[in-house]
Amino acid sequence: MVPAIEIRGVSKTYASVRALCNIDLAIPQGEFFALLGPNGAGKTTLISLLAGLARANTGSLKVMGHDVVADYRQARRALGVVPQELVFDPFFTVRESLRFQSGYFGLRHNDDWIDEVMARLDLTDRADFNMRALSGGMKRRVLVAQALVHKPPVIILDEPTAGVDVELRQALWQFVRQLNGDGHTIVLTTHYLEEAESLCSRVGMLKQGKLVALDSTHNLLRGFSGIHLRLRLANGALPGSLRPMLAAAQVSGEYVLALHDYSDVEEVLRTLRDNGLEVAAMELQQPDLEEVFVAIMRRE
């Protein structure tokens, strides 16, 4: 089976700024993939290259096996992109915008699917509203609908939940999960790393145009982060023997200890008991993608 997205040796320079440097990446069909990185890391540039909005200096990019330059028609038919910017055409209604987008992709009489997409994104009662009359969240839903009108097998969401309220965020993720369950490949960029952690099976991290990490979410969490034990003592200070385990400086009477695994908890408690110390509060913190992300960005 051809990969949904295949990127080989891609570099891109804008004027004197190197936006991407020799990127190799393959995303299999059906995957929910997170593309992470700080601002300016090259995420949007990579998406622009895949979508044909920009052209690579070197290397090749394929969507469902179709080269984005040589076979751009097929490549673009296979791809739906939700852009990061909240853009809209102020002349038209929601339904007109979706019909036009459908027509640009060569689809006539697509109203049944347009109605279904609008219903699933809770846009039906706004169908005949002018785009200018919609709230930011509604405009974001229309952008998602526009990316889906041609039923693309590969969907790229470039920071789709930036500035979006909780209700829409949850509705959007439920819909995107459904699409992924139906076999669509999803590529997500976001700064909300808890979203990426809960949704995506694999993660790629970009920094200054380079792919600095690429692994399953599970492996990244296991390999880069331990368990943290946050505790507050009722009396006294942390014994010297536990100080090497401190993960962060003491803040307002709280200590954060880095553990290798859960069996270390017993060792910590035993040491505290032996020193006559009592625990006032204690919390075990699971590793999360944000810690992994910060660690990788610092390391690289």
Added chain:
Amino acid sequence: MTGFSTLFYKEILRFWKVSFQTILAPVLTALLYLLIFSHVLEAHVQVYPGVRYTAFLIPGLAMMSLLQNAFANSSSSLIQSKITGNIVFILLPPLSHLEFFGAYVLASAVRGVVVGLGVFVITAMFVPVPVQNLLWVVAFALLGSGILGTLGIIAGIWADKFDQLAAFQNFVIIPLTFLSGVFYSIHSLPPFWQQVSHFNPFFYMIDGFRYGFFGVSDVSPYLSLAIVGGSLLALSFATLSLLKCGYKLRH
């Protein structure tokens, strides 16, 4: 073809939804030109024998409005889409550069012809204007609006800001239109300026268009047709090349 026809329809609907600004306003402006110029010059100027100045002015005003609005349509649509960012809706789908070009130029031609026809119908109520040969009228209307629609695409993709587009319009399109013989015959000019006028492609559009009404022109309508047709071909080729390489659209 669905992509092309959709983009064409979208461009038509775009100007139709603001027809007060895109159709009625230029018709009113042309009417004011006619009223003022005919009031001032009717008694003093006769360009062609037996043709009243007001009648002479009408085809020129119709063509001038047609050209300016054809240019405005494609250029304003593109610059607005670029600045607001909604140009991505056109760039993400599998539209070819030929479909892109065809849709924008044809929609510009439609707006130009609608405005030109509107100007003619309203102004012709004041003085009868003969139509000697409708074929010449239609040919120059279509070729002229095609040229300006094409120039509008070039300006729209070249300009990064509204003031750059305004500069293109105010320093190129309007002077070339005003100095093309809309309000006068170039035979009334000194010999040097007559020669200069022959380098203005807009002159041939107006002159050929006017020939269709009066059967009289400053130069042969066949020469005008060749120059206007050649200009459209050359500009179309240049614009298609720009679109194919993604100039200022695909970075």
